[in-house]
Amino acid sequence: MTEKAIEAKKKGQKKSSEDYTYVGMVFHRLTRHKLAMAGVFMLIFIVLFVFVGPLIWRLDPNAQIEGLNGLFNPASRAHPMGTDDYGRDVLARMFFGGRISLFIGFASAITSTLLGAVVGLVAGYYGGWADNILMRFTDAMLSIPTFPLLIALASVFGKGVWQIILVIVVFGWMVDARLVRGLVLSLKEQEYVEAARAIGASANRIMWRHLFPNTLAVLIVSTTIGIGGNIIYEASISFLGFGVQAPFASWGNMLQNAQQFIWNSPRLIIYPGLAIFMTVLGFNFFGDGLRDAIDPKLKL
C-alpha cells in the first residue's frame, strides 16, 4: 500500500477511497462534515478552557473573599467573570465545575454504553428465553420514572459525583442494549459468525471478537451523543440539589446556586448555562457527523 501511495503522490493523484483504512476513511469523511467540524471546534474550545484554563488562572475555586465587598463583584481585572454570592471567583469555578461535568458525562456515557452492549450482546446472541428475560427487564427499566426514584436513591446512597454516575448508568444503558441487540440479531446470521462456529470458537469469543467489534461504530456514536445528554442530566440532578455538593462546583450546581440571584446577577446563570449549552451542542453535532461518516451509503 505504501508503494502505491507514493506512486500516487508522484503522479499528483488524490487518494481514492480504497487507499484508506476504515478509521482513515471515517476521519476523512468527518473532516468534510461541516456541522461535525463546528462541533469539534466547540469541544476543543471547551476542553482547552477547562483543562488549560486553570494552569493560567490559578485562583482557588473554593476560596472566599472576606467581607461584604467580595460578594457579587462584577467583571473586573481581578475576577474576569466576577464573584458569586460567597465571594468566590466565578472563572475558577467554571474551570473546575466543567471538569466535574465533563468527567461525569464521559464516565457515565462509556459505562452505560458498555453495560448496554453486554446486555444486548447476550440477549441477541443467545436469543430464546435469555433474550426474553433481558429485554423485558430492559422494558421495565425504561418505564421507571427516573427523578422520583433518584431522590429516593440520593437519600440512600448519599450525594456526590460517584453516586450521580451510578444513577446515570443504571438508568442509561437500556437504549444501547436495544441498539446492540438489534444489530447482533442481524450480525449473527453473517457467514463469518458461522465460520467462527465451524472453527469451534466459544460463544464468548464470538460475542467479543466477532460481534462486538462490528457494533463498535454505532456504539461510539451513541456514546458521543450520550455524553452531551448525560451532562444535561448531571446539571438537572445538581439543579435539584441531589448532585455535586457545595463547596465543590459543577456547572449544574452553579446554575442551581445562581437561580436565587437571577435578577441581581444574571451573569451567574449565563456563564454555566452557556458552557453546558456549548458542550452539549458540540457533542451532538460531532455525534451526528460521526454517524454520517460511518454510514458508507452517504456520500460526503
Next chain:
Amino acid sequence: MATRLVEVQKLKKWFPIKGGVFSTTVASVKAVDEVSFFINQGETLSLVGESGSGKTTAGRTLLKLLQPTSGKIIYKGKDITKLTPNQMRPLRRNMQIMFQDPYGSLNPRMPVGDIIQEPLDVHGIGTRKERKQAVATMMETVGLRSEYEKRYPHEFSGGQRQRIGVARALIINPELLVLDEPISALDVSIQSQIINLLQELQQRLNLTYLFIAHDLAVVRHMSDRVAVMYLGKIVETAENDELFDHPLHPYTQALLSAVPVPDPEVKRERIILQGDIPSPVNPPSGCHFRTRCPYAMPICKEQEPLVIEVAPGHTVACHLLTKK
C-alpha cells in the same frame, strides 16, 4: 478398499415453521429428508442439485453447524450426532468448511492474519511465534503474500478472499473440508484458479472434500463420486464418469442435458423441465420429482421409490428402474 471417513445415515433436517398464538409448529421445511451418503478418505464427493434442493443444509448438518432432526452422522466410526457443542470442539479440528460468499464469510473488522490464525488460537495450538509462522506459511501456500496479514478483508478481491477462506479452513490440518459452493460467487477466470488450488491442496495434504456445487462442468472436473439431490433427497449416486456417461434418474438426465457443450456441431436432445421446484414445506407424495418428471407413472404418486443399486457404487431412487 478405501476407508470411510464420514458416513451419513438417513439424515433429516427439518426447520419448524412457528405460527399461531402459542407459536406452535404448524409445518416444517423439509430441507434434508432422509439422506444417506458416505465419503471415503481422500476422495471428493460432489453434491449437486438446483437451488433449494438442500445441498447446503446437508453440508452444514454434516458438520453439526445445524443440529440434525434425526438420522446419524458417523465420523471415523464414531457417532457424532448426539455430541454437544462442547464435545464437538476438539473434532472441529478435523472438519472444516469453506463458504460461498467471499464477502460475508470474513469478519470485516479483523485483519486477515488474525482471521487465518483464529483456529490456532481457539484450539490453543503452538506458541505465539509458531502461530505467526504458520499463518505466514499458510498464506504463501494458498498464494497470498504474507506481508498482507495486517490488511483487512475489504482490501482484497473476491478470489483473494476465497484464498483467505481456504487458508483459515486448512491451517489446523483438517481431514474433511466441506466446500460450500466455493466458486459460484467468482468470475470464471478466477474460478479455475481456485479450483486448481483446491485440487493441488487436496493432493498435497491428502484432504477429503465434500464439494457442494451446481456447476456440472466443474463437478465433473473435481469429483470422484457425485450425488444428485432433489428436494431434500438424494436421487442418484455414482462414480464420476459413470454418472456423467450413464445417468439413470430422469432428473439427472435433465440436469446433464442442460450443460452446454463447447461444440456447435453437436446436436443434442435437451430435456427441459416444466415448472419450479416444489415447496419443501409440502413436497409431493411418493416420488418428490414426479410433478416435473417426463416419465411419471401412477405408482410414483403412491409410493416413494426405494434406493436400489443398479451397478457397483451406482444407486438410483426411481420407479422406472424398480420395475425392471
